[in-house]
Amino acid sequence: MNRLLFDPNGEVCPDFTSAFYQTSRAPLVALNNTDEHAAVLLQAVWAATNAAQCIQWQTQLAADQVQAAEQQCLVDEAADQQLQVRRLADAALDDEERKKNRLKHIPIPKRPRPSRATANILVSDFALRKLDKGHYVEIYYWTNKGLADARLTYRAAEDEGMVPNKTADGATTWMPAGATRPSTTVVPDSNLEAFEFSQAIPRLVASLTERGWDHDRVHMLAGFWGALMLHRYWAPCLAPGYPPAGWCLGHFHPR
The missing domain is CATH 1.10.150 (DNA polymerase; domain 1)
Incomplete structure (x- = not known):
């Protein structure tokens, strides 16, 4: 067909x-x-x-x-x-x-990473008690130097005596003497270097959250400190030999 x-x-x-x-x-x-x-x-x-x-x-x-x-x-x-x-x-x-190339192809195990950079840090008991009471406390305690000082104080805590302390409800509790006095090397906020301020703020914000501060207050403080570090006067404060961050902060709003 x-x-x-x-x-x-x-x-x-x-x-x-x-x-x-x-x-x-x-x-x-x-x-x-x-x-x-x-x-x-x-x-x-x-x-x-x-x-x-x-x-x-x-x-x-x-x-x-x-x-x-x-x-x-x-x-x-x-x-x-x-x-x-x-x-x-x-x-x-x-x-x-x-x-x-065996070394190039060695398997790398997947392990969970810390949820934030402030995990597993040891902050001074004195500073944390100040936070618990809502009192002013220097930012120094959350800098690298402040954390190192807290570790030294923690190692020496066993050699210290206990002192009485009254709680908000009038009860008496006993605590290490080191938790009731400030660090001997504390640096006022006005004398902090800019890089120390930048180190401390994320840790301080995390501590505020962990110590039960209201979210609105933590958010307000984090926004305030973040605004300072984003200010146009902040970058020069990071330069070597420049005045401390506190001096720069004092010049953010010229009179």
Whole structure:
């Protein structure tokens, strides 16, 4: 069966009664048929032929789809085989690379990191008691020097005596003597270096939160200190030999 090149579904039956088809009607008229009857016979033949061609066209389309799917399957299989070959080659190269450079490919274990930079710091008991009472306390206690001083004080706490202390409800409690007196090396806020101020503020904010301060108060203080460190006069305070941060802070609002 010859392959159809065009879709027969869109073809229109010719007008076999026209003079153009007189030659086609002549053999039928010779068999004692009228021109009209001959035209009807020609139309019937054309309709039957067109119907058969439509069926052939649908069968042809289905066969083409099956063939295209089979060809695509072959193409996909070939591509998959090439991919597998490439992966095997890459795996072999990676394995060779790992053998040559073992140190480069040592697995690094995943461990949880601290939730914030202030984790596991030891702050002076004296400073924390000040926070608990809502009293003023120097920022120095949260600087690197202040934390180092707190560690030294903590190591020597066992050698100190206990002193009585009255709580807010009038009860008497006993605590180490070091927790009731300030550090001997404390630096006033006005004499803090700018980098010390920057070290201390995140830790101090964390301590305020841990000691139960209201969120609004902590947020207000954090915003205030953050605004100071973002001020245009702050950057020069970080330069070596520049006056302490307290001096810079005093010049934020010139009189």
